[in-house]
Amino acid sequence: MIYDRLATAALFAGLFSAVFGSAAGEGQSAEDPLSGLARRGVSSARLNELYFGAPNGETCDCSLACEILATEFGKRQVSAFGQDAYDASLARFWSNLQAQTHPKCFFHPRDAEEVSVMILLSQATQCPFAVKGAGHAAFKGSSNSDGGITVEFSHMNQVVPSTDRKTVSIGPGNNWLNVYSTLEPHNLTVIGGRVSSVGVSGLLLGGGMSFFTGQHGWACDNIVNYEVVLASGDIVDVNVDSYPDLFWALRGGGGNFGIVTRFDVNAFELNGGVMWGGDIMYEFHGSKAAVAEASVRFATEGYSKDPKAHFISSFAYAQVYNMWVTDVMLDHAEPQPEGSHPAVFDDFFLENPVASTLKTNSLANLTIAIDATSPFGFRNSYWSLTTQMDVKLMEDILSIWEEEVDPVKNITAILPAISFQAITTSQLKSMTRNGGNALGIGGGDKPLLIYVVSMMWALDSDDELVLTAAHNIVTRSGALARERGLDSPYLCQYQDVYASYPENKKRLVEIAKKYDPTDVFQKLHPGYFKLNGAPAVW
Numbered sequence: 001m002i003y004d005r006l007a008t009a010a011l012f013a014g015l016f017s018a019v020f021g022s023a024a025g026e027g028q029s030a031e032d033p034l035s036g037l038a039r040r041g042v043s044s045a046r047l048n049e050l051y052f053g054a055p056n057g058e059t060c061d062c063s064l065a066c067e068i069l070a071t072e073f074g075k076r077q078v079s080a081f082g083q084d085a086y087d088a089s090l091a092r093f094w095s096n097l098q099a100q101t102h103p104k105c106f107f108h109p110r111d112a113e114e115v116s117v118m119i120l121l122s123q124a125t126q127c128p129f130a131v132k133g134a135g136h137a138a139f140k141g142s143s144n145s146d147g148g149i150t151v152e153f154s155h156m157n158q159v160v161p162s163t164d165r166k167t168v169s170i171g172p173g174n175n176w177l178n179v180y181s182t183l184e185p186h187n188l189t190v191i192g193g194r195v196s197s198v199g200v201s202g203l204l205l206g207g208g209m210s211f212f213t214g215q216h217g218w219a220c221d222n223i224v225n226y227e228v229v230l231a232s233g234d235i236v237d238v239n240v241d242s243y244p245d246l247f248w249a250l251r252g253g254g255g256n257f258g259i260v261t262r263f264d265v266n267a268f269e270l271n272g273g274v275m276w277g278g279d280i281m282y283e284f285h286g287s288k289a290a291v292a293e294a295s296v297r298f299a300t301e302g303y304s305k306d307p308k309a310h311f312i313s314s315f316a317y318a319q320v321y322n323m324w325v326t327d328v329m330l331d332h333a334e335p336q337p338e339g340s341h342p343a344v345f346d347d348f349f350l351e352n353p354v355a356s357t358l359k360t361n362s363l364a365n366l367t368i369a370i371d372a373t374s375p376f377g378f379r380n381s382y383w384s385l386t387t388q389m390d391v392k393l394m395e396d397i398l399s400i401w402e403e404e405v406d407p408v409k410n411i412t413a414i415l416p417a418i419s420f421q422a423i424t425t426s427q428l429k430s431m432t433r434n435g436g437n438a439l440g441i442g443g444g445d446k447p448l449l450i451y452v453v454s455m456m457w458a459l460d461s462d463d464e465l466v467l468t469a470a471h472n473i474v475t476r477s478g479a480l481a482r483e484r485g486l487d488s489p490y491l492c493q494y495q496d497v498y499a500s501y502p503e504n505k506k507r508l509v510e511i512a513k514k515y516d517p518t519d520v521f522q523k524l525h526p527g528y529f530k531l532n533g534a535p536a537v538w
Helices: 002-020 033-039 044-052 062-073 084-091 112-125 176-186 200-206 244-250 284-305 343-348 363-371 391-408 425-430 460-483 502-515
Strands: 078-080 105-107 129-132 149-152 159-161 167-170 223-229 235-238 259-268 274-283 309-318 323-332 359-362 379-388 415-423 448-457
Touching: 033 044, 033 112, 044 062, 044 112, 062 078, 062 105, 062 112, 062 149, 078 084, 084 105, 112 129, 112 149, 112 223, 112 235, 112 259, 159 176, 167 176, 176 200, 176 363, 200 259, 223 244, 235 244, 244 502, 274 284, 274 363, 284 309, 284 323, 284 343, 284 391, 284 415, 284 448, 309 343, 309 391, 323 343, 359 363, 379 460, 391 415, 391 448, 391 460, 415 425, 448 460
Parallel strands: 105 149, 129 149
Antiparallel strands: 078 105, 159 167, 167 259, 223 235, 223 259, 274 323, 274 359, 309 323, 309 415, 379 448, 415 448
């Protein structure tokens, strides 16, 4: 059988190159998809189907790709429309904008070798694919392939501390609750997400702010090694020594270079998994000016005084109470005595709070509490922009937000919000470690403020109204920031993100061509932020 497979691989290496041609870069082997599949044990009968039905680059055969995956790996790993397992996979998407997208099949690999087979099959059939970690991305197509293959990493959810306790190996199918809960008995944690159901993959590949960003920098800057499946099907360990260019690109460059099947990240001890945090809430109109001022002051001074502290200032319309609210999330890496708070947060404590959940708690429980404010099963959209620090600009953007939200605030089950969080100069400095990252802002000498506009609503009939309001908020706010000379390149799924950083984009494109010369991850993997333009049309 082994000799048969080797002979088949040799045969198809010649035949397939005549149909598809060959284009291998320095970082990719010259092996074509069919011979690669043969070498990985895919039956010669199925390879015959692939060869004699070889697409011309304009057509695709996702049915054949899914059938071969089912033959090779069984129904426990591949599900199609009409099957219970398929419906269960759809239900695991956080946003209904994604859950209403229907792939030809879901594929649940168990290891990197099986991911390699999927990548080669995708190329052989020209079937597009998407990659789902925990499914918490908001917009359609971000991690679910309409009519293609959606790779769901539910079987790859290992969390394994190293023997020296300095790093943790994390599978791409984890959410942050599973990571934190697994590490808590070891008195360890990592730089990760603040919402329990958010997935590991999306956050680590996109940058990743955390409760501990003031101390340790962003999550992507705490990754020491990636296991990656390249477009060639090759499986490589990527770190600052082995592939320094690809290591740089993966730190903020998203899914443009390969599929990451393991993250090895820095670990540190955390008081038995216990810290201090929660939310304090106020009526919006009586608090917005004071909270805006406190936010900018803390962002420019507070983090340097106490790097263990962290904040997010949010403003929302609570439809169930017919009330505009201010919600300040405060967190600190050290537990606090009951009824007290770190002095660095004094400016956020105003008169007449509506409610407070601040207390010493476990890291896992803090993420669960945040997750409860954004349940599964609704339609969701996130928009963002970044500006320089300025209290007046923040107040004026809040006014724009209120003006645009007011006409839609009675839409069924809507929860509109805007949040502010800081990128401090210490965070920017940390982005230069180990050769820097691909985000394009590392090393800056001025702190920045990220604005995130979020919308949650129930009915697809309200999509246009809600998305138009969100678009107007971001467009008007960005124009105001530019008018005042306070703008900064900003990140949103509806924009060509990488074009905002032309030097970085040039380098990213060169690296992508080196490891993916046939543009597999641009053409067959539309997904999240891409090098060739904005991935979503609002």
